[in-house]
Amino acid sequence: MPVSLGIATVLLSLLGAAAAHAFSLDDVTARARALADRAYQAPVSNLPPAFSKMQFADYLRIQPRRDQFEWHDRDTPFRLAFYHQGMHFSTPVGINEVVDGQVHEIRYDPAKFDFGGMSFDADTTRNLGYAGFRVLYPINRDGVHDEIMSMLGASYFRVIGKGQVYGLSARGLALDTAWKDGMAEEFPRFREFWIERPKPQDRFLVIYALMDSPRATGAYRFVLRPGEDAVLDVESRVFLRGQINKLGVAPLTSMFLYGPNQGVRGNNFRPALHDSNGLAIHTGSGEWLWRPLNNPASLSVSSFQVTDPKGFGLLQRGHEFSRYEDLADRYDLRPSAWIEPRGNWGPGRVELVEIPTADETNDNIVAFWTPDVLPPKGQPMRHDYRIHWTMNEPALIEKDVGWVKQTLRTDGEIRQANLIRHLDGSTALIVDFEGPVLARLSPDAAVGAEVSVGENAELIENVLQRNPAIQGWRLTLRVKVKDPKVPVEMRAALVEGKRALTETWSYQLPAR
Numbered sequence: 001m002p003v004s005l006g007i008a009t010v011l012l013s014l015l016g017a018a019a020a021h022a023f024s025l026d027d028v029t030a031r032a033r034a035l036a037d038r039a040y041q042a043p044v045s046n047l048p049p050a051f052s053k054m055q056f057a058d059y060l061r062i063q064p065r066r067d068q069f070e071w072h073d074r075d076t077p078f079r080l081a082f083y084h085q086g087m088h089f090s091t092p093v094g095i096n097e098v099v100d101g102q103v104h105e106i107r108y109d110p111a112k113f114d115f116g117g118m119s120f121d122a123d124t125t126r127n128l129g130y131a132g133f134r135v136l137y138p139i140n141r142d143g144v145h146d147e148i149m150s151m152l153g154a155s156y157f158r159v160i161g162k163g164q165v166y167g168l169s170a171r172g173l174a175l176d177t178a179w180k181d182g183m184a185e186e187f188p189r190f191r192e193f194w195i196e197r198p199k200p201q202d203r204f205l206v207i208y209a210l211m212d213s214p215r216a217t218g219a220y221r222f223v224l225r226p227g228e229d230a231v232l233d234v235e236s237r238v239f240l241r242g243q244i245n246k247l248g249v250a251p252l253t254s255m256f257l258y259g260p261n262q263g264v265r266g267n268n269f270r271p272a273l274h275d276s277n278g279l280a281i282h283t284g285s286g287e288w289l290w291r292p293l294n295n296p297a298s299l300s301v302s303s304f305q306v307t308d309p310k311g312f313g314l315l316q317r318g319h320e321f322s323r324y325e326d327l328a329d330r331y332d333l334r335p336s337a338w339i340e341p342r343g344n345w346g347p348g349r350v351e352l353v354e355i356p357t358a359d360e361t362n363d364n365i366v367a368f369w370t371p372d373v374l375p376p377k378g379q380p381m382r383h384d385y386r387i388h389w390t391m392n393e394p395a396l397i398e399k400d401v402g403w404v405k406q407t408l409r410t411d412g413e414i415r416q417a418n419l420i421r422h423l424d425g426s427t428a429l430i431v432d433f434e435g436p437v438l439a440r441l442s443p444d445a446a447v448g449a450e451v452s453v454g455e456n457a458e459l460i461e462n463v464l465q466r467n468p469a470i471q472g473w474r475l476t477l478r479v480k481v482k483d484p485k486v487p488v489e490m491r492a493a494l495v496e497g498k499r500a501l502t503e504t505w506s507y508q509l510p511a512r
Contacts, residue, residue, distance in 0.1 A: 023208075027208075058116075064114075097196075148224075168255070168336075170253075190211055235384045249368055254276040255276070255362065271324065273324070277318070278292045318406065329360075348369055402434060404503065408430040428461075489509075
């Protein structure tokens with residue numbers, strides 16, 4: 001064999017080996033498996049007092065410098081910026097760049113930040129690190145890099161598309177959320193990230209994450225695709241380290257203070273105040289459910305048995321500004337998050353947790369899917385799914401299914417002989433259904449409402465009438481609650497003969 005040919009063969013072999021060992025989800029999975037076999041080591045804070053004792057307003061003063069964004073000098077539309085450590089973001093996370101399959105640590109550099117006039121000894125930052133990172137992209141205007149994704153705190157992340165503002169969050173995993181009174185929830189954390197440097201032609205970004213907690217570890221691969229709607233593909237491999245009572249897959253966390261289904265609280269000019277107003281579910285059997293959210297008087301947990309879910313999410317239905325009237329926080333521009341599972345997830349349930357809150361600063365809504373059976377220790381639990389971050393909620397539902405436009409709650413009343421309305425102690429719910437399937441119906445279509453009410457209430461009125469203002473139908477229900485300390489479950493759907501026309505409105509009248 002000629003010497004030159006032999007060298008070429010060896011080089012090709014080495015190149016092939018390097019390509020075969022390019023960084024992938026398998027590498028992170030191996031790390032997660034190894035972590036699960038070892039005892040958990042809690043992260044230790046390295047923050048000096050100047051950063052650990054700062055207030056939230058001071059933390060917000062620490063901003064990344066735009067001229068120091070990662071990749072600002074690269075031929076790519078993506079940029080990275082970092083969150084500084086501070087307050088309860090007290091331990092650093094590892095952040096690495098993957099270039100041609102090779103891993104390079106992105107080292108902490110205080111020169112990347114504008115500290116907003118903070119006064120501190122520069123030496124105090126010498127051993128600090130990054131608390132998380134942001135992804136920026138020219139989503140709204142050419143050449144202007146706006147933030148489209150945030151990874152900060154535990155396993156939380158948020159994503160937005162064009163013209164949207166941050167609202168609800170997603171998480172990598174939820175453990176024992178609202179399991180038992182007095183039992184604390186466990187919050188796994190992403191301890192290290194690997195971010196692939198995008199090529200000039202790439203319009204997507206690949207991120208890997210290693211998750212760790214006392215009772216679980218995990219490996220994640222995220223593929224972010226910016227657009228009118230942002231899309232995030234998620235691959236997860238989770239290993240159990242200890243006994244889990246309730247495991248939440250693809251968890252979403254949001255805020256609901258009040259809306260027209262519960263009534264305005266106090267003398268507030270805003271008709272509604274929430275990041276999401278309902279839980280939507282597309283079951284494995286094909287049924288569509290809509291559960292309006294509540295801000296209950298006490299902790300509420302609702303379960304929906306779903307085998308092989310086709311989709312679920314916390315939605316912000318209705319983006320007209322008049323629904324919110326808030327110029328400061330723009331709740332009308334906050335997106336919905338829709339989880340689209342890939343493959344069969346098996347038997348389980350979608351769970352909704354509603355926590356009482358007195359103000360909008362607390363996320364009090366959690367939704368996730370939880371499997372009926374957990375794998376044994378050492379066997380990875382695989383769940384792959386796509387998250388749609390969208391303000392076009394009608395596009396999520398099938399074209400031949402109508403949906404609930406709004407739910408209104410009011411004191412029940414009867415009209416007396418003199419036409420004066422009289423409150424009779426009942427509760428009324430007004431549900432507007434809309435959608436192309438309803439708009440196409442003839443005015444004399446034989447549309448009916450299938451309604452059921454739990455044992456704790458008596459249905460005293462059930463009126464369905466066409467609503468020409470929305471080319472849909474309005475269902476008015478009036479119930480008398482027997483015990484106001486016990487919630488009332490209600491369901492309703494529109495039908496034409498035996499054909500279901502709409503999703504099922506699944507409402508809980510909360511206890512008082």
